[in-house]
Amino acid sequence: MADSMKGLKRTHYCGDVTEAGQEVVVGGFVDRIRNKGGVIFIVLRDRTGIVQLLFNDKSNPEIFEKASSCHSEYVLMAKGKVVERESKNYKIKTGLVEIFVDDLRILAKAQTPPFEIVSDSNVNEELRLKYRFLDLRREPLQRNIIMRHEIAKVTREYFYENGFIEIETPMMMKSTPEGARDYLIPSRVHQGKFYALPQSPQIYKQLLMIAGYDRYIQLARCFRDEDLRADRQPEFTQIDLEMSFVDAEDIQECVEGFVQRVFKEIMNVDIPTPLPRLTFADAMNRYGSDKPDTRFGFEIQNISETVKDIDFVVFRNALDDGGSVRAINVKNGAGTYTRKEIDKLIEHAKGIGAKGLAYIRWADEPNCSFKKFLKDGELENICNAVNAEKGDLVLICADKDKTVLSTLGAIRLICGKRLDVIPEDKYNFLWITEMPFFEYDDENNTWVAAHHPFTMPMEECIEYLDTDPENVRAKAWDLVLNGTELSSGSMRITDFELQQRMFEALGMTDEEIQAKFGFLVDAYRYAAPPHGGMGIGLDRLAMIMCKADSLRDVTAFPKVQNASELMSECPSPVDDESLAVLGIKVDVKEK
RNA sequence: GGCCUGGUAGUUCAGUUGGUUAGAACGCUGCCCUGUCACGGCAGAGGUCGAGAGUUCGAGUCUCUUCCAGGUCGCCA
Numbered sequence: 128m129a130d131s132m133k134g135l136k137r138t139h140y141c142g143d144v145t146e147a148g149q150e151v152v153v154g155g156f157v158d159r160i161r162n163k164g165g166v167i168f169i170v171l172r173d174r175t176g177i178v179q180l181l182f183n184d185k186s187n188p189e190i191f192e193k194a195s196s197c198h199s200e201y202v203l204m205a206k207g208k209v210v211e212r213e214s215k216n217y218k219i220k221t222g223l224v225e226i227f228v229d230d231l232r233i234l235a236k237a238q239t240p241p242f243e244i245v246s247d248s249n250v251n252e253e254l255r256l257k258y259r260f261l262d263l264r265r266e267p268l269q270r271n272i273i274m275r276h277e278i279a280k281v282t283r284e285y286f287y288e289n290g291f292i293e294i295e296t297p298m299m300m301k302s303t304p305e306g307a308r309d310y311l312i313p314s315r316v317h318q319g320k321f322y323a324l325p326q327s328p329q330i331y332k333q334l335l336m337i338a339g340y341d342r343y344i345q346l347a348r349c350f351r352d353e354d355l356r357a358d359r360q361p362e363f364t365q366i367d368l369e370m371s372f373v374d375a376e377d378i379q380e381c382v383e384g385f386v387q388r389v390f391k392e393i394m395n396v397d398i399p400t401p402l403p404r405l406t407f408a409d410a411m412n413r414y415g416s417d418k419p420d421t422r423f424g425f426e427i428q429n430i431s432e433t434v435k436d437i438d439f440v441v442f443r444n445a446l447d448d449g450g451s452v453r454a455i456n457v458k459n460g461a462g463t464y465t466r467k468e469i470d471k472l473i474e475h476a477k478g479i480g481a482k483g484l485a486y487i488r489w490a491d492e493p494n495c496s497f498k499k500f501l502k503d504g505e506l507e508n509i510c511n512a513v514n515a516e517k518g519d520l521v522l523i524c525a526d527k528d529k530t531v532l533s534t535l536g537a538i539r540l541i542c543g544k545r546l547d548v549i550p551e552d553k554y555n556f557l558w559i560t561e562m563p564f565f566e567y568d569d570e571n572n573t574w575v576a577a578h579h580p581f582t583m584p585m586e587e588c589i590e591y592l593d594t595d596p597e598n599v600r601a602k603a604w605d606l607v608l609n610g611t612e613l614s615s616g617s618m619r620i621t622d623f624e625l626q627q628r629m630f631e632a633l634g635m636t637d638e639e640i641q642a643k644f645g646f647l648v649d650a651y652r653y654a655a656p657p658h659g660g661m662g663i664g665l666d667r668l669a670m671i672m673c674k675a676d677s678l679r680d681v682t683a684f685p686k687v688q689n690a691s692e693l694m695s696e697c698p699s700p701v702d703d704e705s706l707a708v709l710g711i712k713v714d715v716k717e718k
Numbered sequence: 719g720g721c722c723u724g725g726u727a728g729u730u731c732a733g734u735u736g737g738u739u740a741g742a743a744c745g746c747u748g749c750c751c752u753g754u755c756a757c758g759g760c761a762g763a764g765g766u767c768g769a770g771a772g773u774u775c776g777a778g779u780c781u782c783u784u785c786c787a788g789g790u791c792g793c794c795a
Binding site: 159161164165167168170179181184198212213214216218219222239240241245248249250251252253254256303307308326351352354357474475478479480537575576577578579582677687688689693 | 720721722724725728729730744745746750751752753754755756757758786787788789790791792793794795
């Protein structure tokens, strides 16, 4: 039977016990035990830090006996006097003192944990996720989770101070099949009908503008039934906001103020504003990405002109098919990469869709993979075009523009990481503007909306809506931080007739429109102020600010790649009775 | 759905060309130790080598299938 804490009341967190002379009561988990025979040291841990408890067999044999029966992760409460240590530990905050215990309670005994609860654990993540409640006891995870809380707190303060009202929108809403797959919730009362969990509160926040709430904010949970990535969970939190009587610049200015505030307050990092801006087209051409990491160089250069006369079939074909030949010059000694390392890059490029990569490896002399097709001076011309010098590796891709850019963009990132040229303490925010309005759907050979269908086109593009979809740009923008898409925003269409034209351009019939968003279209008939907004990924922001590699490190109970949760083992089957009530028959597809 | 990486004591890993009883460190258990702080010393327990099949006199090691986890492409209006 465990002890009770009767008669004891915690006076201090472990990490706060720094002054000798006082009587304190602390509670926590046993972090470590050092039993020297006649004296025992127990290191007690709570969310604030650790403190050393001291036990001596001469002064109190009974308590000493109890202390020697303790093991890792037991939950203890201890009362005692804070004294100066005989030999001090200057490495930790509480290292100058210790608690000479005169009352010890073992409040709960612990089984031996499946892995050690230590800061620098490199235990298999699968196991840690199965015992997430133990993993969450570890200091790095506690620090991340608490930091995320601080970020959320500053977020609310900033937006509240700027006149935003926090309004909760429904978690059970109408399913809209566009975009990401919805998580569906069956209705018991309306058998055969379903709610959906929100992919975002998009529609509701627009309705709130129509309703006159003017500035709305919500730390909104969002759900998308799509495959996971290190920076993508099926369930995530957005700092969701919408503003009335504003244009794009006003919203961006407001968000700039926010990132400035949160970085200053949480990390004491100054973010200069206004943040740099890059058009989508420029981002693609220079970095091969709509979310470029601008903390390092190796930018993409178009060398189509330089190589147009070279008699190399790979370049020839690409140019004849209306594509291009582009290159990145990887510096910082990549010219000494081995053949094997380069082959690995080429393999990766093939995985992205390129047919291969040509290269110039300049260790001592420029060594070119397509040397035999070159005439005198042509190699020099290419090297000059990309400013190559000794020690560089020039990687060249020839194909359709889209393939060339995405390939070189991805290879650029890999090389940057491998050569360790990305400064860790730099925070490069970047607005990506003038996003394309339509995207070509290769599967169905149609143009589809790149954003939700209420996104405003840029005024000067409206005339091309029906004739030249490729050149229509949206009043939509992304906020990128160090190569991660943090946030996405746009102005919304408030003009009823323009909205009708948009739906037509997207090939939607009146019936479809009515069935899917009839209520929203109707709402706009009752007049809406000009408005727009953004959704900022709180998880991703926290991930970057915590210097974590995965959202799992800033999410208390994350899901794994197949969207299940290893601790509770959800999703899980339900019994037939529960299904019958919902009118659902399960027909599982064989693999 | 495609591609890549990984799976050996509780944990992290090693394991040679296929060859005797599968090793180390940490953790765990017991004993010793009055100033440790990643305490130390002595002793000990602990293995379905992810699972299944195949090749072989013999498989942790080779082949195939499969499961699990991670990364990535597709996907994410």
